Amino acid sequence: MKIAVMATCLGDALFPQAVQATVQLLQRLGHTVLFPPGQTCCGQMHVNTGYLREAVPVVRHHVEVFGPVAEGTWDAVVAPSGSCTGSVRHQHAVVARRAGDERLAERAEAVAARTFELSELLVDVLGVSDVGAYYPHRVTYHPTCHSLRMLRVGDKPLQLLRAVRGLELVDLPDAEVCCGFGGTFAVKNSDTSTAMLADKMRNVLDTRAEVCTAGDSSCLMHIGGGLGRLRTGVRTVHLAEILASTEATQTPAAAGSPGGVRDEPVEAQR
Template sequence: MRVALFVTCLADTLFPQAAMATVRLLERLGHEVVFPEGQTCCGQMHINTGYPHDALRLVRRHVRVFAPYDVVVAPSGSCVGSVRHQHATVARGAGDERLASRAEDVAARTYELSEFLVDVLGVTDVGAYYPHRVTYHPTCHSLRMLRVGDRPLRLLRAVRGLDLVELPQAEQCCGFGGTFAVKNADTSTAMLADKMRHVLATGADVCTAGDASCLMHIGGGLSRLRAGVRTVHLAEILASTEAGVAGTPDGGAVAPAPTTGGTR
């Protein structure tokens, strides 16, 4: 299958390892991955902060860039959620029904990584090996907008060597919410403190999720606590292999570099 990678601007600028892991994983499963170079931000930030007019140009560009591809995959529930639930609305709000229809067409072919693996490819065991104690944080957009459910957990349970521990009150927001963390810093910090307390209670070495934005927020807090818990994107875990432990050049990594924000 030929898959177009929607890398997302956050992965492109701050967390390229999540995007590269997505490519390694999909190629290992036998699929060709292409990177449409004309892609930019999907416009979610503009839409969520009340600037749909500015987002309209980004929606047009996104539709134009990804329209030629039968399948589009992104390592981000948040950005896929925007493509699916916001793009057509923005277009209709601007009176552009043709764009709205094209946006819906692209959205129907756009998948978050875990749902693509489980629902489209029909796999849960991707041949990964990751000998660490891991807890999973279900991000708000993946949980509530995309309704990915237990797909990430099913994938993690099939990873050899991985000790998956349940995160208490997992469905609670981590407090990031994009500009919410800036505009409501005190509330965001309190929510983050709750999330970190639950992560630490698991005794996990690694906290994983399907969105780099939430991992940046949680990881930044944990690094400031010097808690010794790393945040690693789900794609990086699924791309890791036993061969990577032995140092063979397959791109796998059992102990990837920390993907946290904040000061270490």
């Protein structure tokens, strides 16, 4: 398949290793990976904060950049982010219609129909749950709100993790409870967000896991920030990085720590 990667703002600016791992994984599975260079923000933060009018040009630009997937030039678009995928699938057409642009809404729906979160793409579209990964660590999984409630990915990430060789998967207590990030929610309601984070961290620590993983870098940033400030020694690692890890990609140092994949240059077609 020809698959275009939607890097997301957070991936591009702060967590490029998750995007690189997505590319490495898909290439290892034999697919052609493309990176549309004109991509920018999907507009999620505008919509979630109530700036629907300001989101219109952002949505229009996204549709222009990823439009070839609707025309059959690419087979799919993948994002290592449940929240950004959710924005494309559930917000873009709504934003366009509220602005009275039915043509843009229809084009947005066509792009959304072929846009997938990583675990969805692997399990539902590519039909694979064992990606040949190796990750010898004790791991717990946090199902992020957008992936769980908006995209309804269900246990697809868990299917993928259970097939990883060497990985010990431990259940996270109250896994379906929000971590407290919620984008601007964490800024506008910091006290509530911090209390929710404290509950999530307590549950992560109760598992005695070395690593907490998820499909959204934003939630991992929130959880990882809290765990790091407390110097717990528990790391947060994106699902894509675990799935991209193999015995061959791990250095001797990485094999003993939960980081996983070497920092190698990634080639993607443009």
